[in-house]
Amino acid sequence: MNEDKIEEIIGCHGTDKSKLITILQDVQAEYNWLPPDTLRHIAKRLQVPLIDVFGIATFYKSFSLEPRGKHLIRVCLGTACHVRGGPRILETAERILGIKADETTADYEFTVEGVNCLGCCALGPVMVVDKEYYGKLPPTKVEGILRKYGYTSTSSNNGGET
Numbered sequence: 124m125n126e127d128k129i130e131e132i133i134g135c136h137g138t139d140k141s142k143l144i145t146i147l148q149d150v151q152a153e154y155n156w157l158p159p160d161t162l163r164h165i166a167k168r169l170q171v172p173l174i175d176v177f178g179i180a181t182f183y184k185s186f187s188l189e190p191r192g193k194h195l196i197r198v199c200l201g202t203a204c205h206v207r208g209g210p211r212i213l214e215t216a217e218r219i220l221g222i223k224a225d226e227t228t229a230d231y232e233f234t235v236e237g238v239n240c241l242g243c244c245a246l247g248p249v250m251v252v253d254k255e256y257y258g259k260l261p262p263t264k265v266e267g268i269l270r271k272y273g274y275t276s277t278s279s280n281n282g283g284e285t
């Protein structure tokens with residue numbers, strides 16, 4: 124944990140208990156996950172029971188208590204995307220990266236997730252990398268998109284086998 128960075132985030136929002144979620148969001152944005160020692164530090168500084176901090180961190184799906192990759196790949200598995208091939212997009216990303224859904228590559232570059240409707244069903248199937256949306260996506264384009272974010276065959280857990 125970079126204590127200075129955490130203190131900077133707390134300094135921006137103050138130590139009122141009502142700022143807990145905002146502070147957790149900023150920590151999540153900074154590290155892509157919520158390290159346990161950081162949660163302990165925040166609980167102490169805001170004088171909130173640690174169990175409450177963990178409760179919030181586990182309640183919201185946008186928070187992660189596991190280390191995540193630098194790039195978050197979300198593949199929509201909502202109904203509209205499902206019927207248009209969403210599962211094949213997810214399988215393709217998993218195969219390319221050598222990981223399963225909710226896993227992270229060994230180099231912490233990529234995490235892949237299957238998610239519920241992203242609210243742009245007409246574009247299905249949809250994959251989102253960080254904040255960039257890719258709609259009407261054929262599986263054949265997945266690897267090229269991942270390469271834009273630095274994927275090389277050495278990024279994956281399986282050495283790039285396909």
Ligand code: FES
Pocket residue numbers: 199200201202203204205239240241242243244245247249
């Ligand atoms: S079902 Fe995929 S965006 Fe709605």
